[in-house]
Amino acid sequence: MSVELDRFKQVLKNNGHFVTKPRLRLFGHLQNHKVVTVSQLISLLSHHDQATVYRNIKIFEGLGIISRLQLGWHSKLELSDTFQHHHHHMTCLKCGKVTVLNEDPAIEKQIEHMSARSNFKPIHHQLEIRGLCHICKKT
Ligand SMILES: [Zn+2]
Ligand SMILES: [Zn+2]
Numbered sequence: 001m002s003v004e005l006d007r008f009k010q011v012l013k014n015n016g017h018f019v020t021k022p023r024l025r026l027f028g029h030l031q032n033h034k035v036v037t038v039s040q041l042i043s044l045l046s047h048h049d050q051a052t053v054y055r056n057i058k059i060f061e062g063l064g065i066i067s068r069l070q071l072g073w074h075s076k077l078e079l080s081d082t083f084q085h086h087h088h089h090m091t092c093l094k095c096g097k098v099t100v101l102n103e104d105p106a107i108e109k110q111i112e113h114m115s116a117r118s119n120f121k122p123i124h125h126q127l128e129i130r131g132l133c134h135i136c137k138k139t
């Protein structure tokens with residue numbers, strides 16, 4: 001069993017939620033797919049009641065298990081930094097493809113410095129580069 005899965009179960013229990021099969025499946029899909037839309041999750045979990053999936057997404061968000069990436073008027077979901085390695089994103093404005101960028105220690109250091117200069121204690125951050133992917137760039 002993975003450390004993340006253990007942590008996930010602990011967070012549910014500590015907050016008075018049961019570890020159920022639909023919740024475990026939802027967590028599993030979030031681990032496998034990295035960045036997904038709500039409708040993708042719904043279709044991946046089509047054998048579950050839609051209302052249950054929606055409710056569980058809400059619970060996960062409330063518990064900080066899921067982070068929401070806002071992309072214009074729609075959004076995508078991914079596991080928060082507590083449940084996966086911290087990283088940044090590149091989002092294509094045309095096709096909506098989200099690319100996960102590997103952690104860059106130089107950027108992380110710079111964020112620490114910038115925050116310290118403003119006497120600010122950084123707890124977490126999201127960094128998203130918006131533009132055109134290599135396919136959309138050509139058209
Ligand atoms: Zn694109
Ligand atoms: Zn970062």
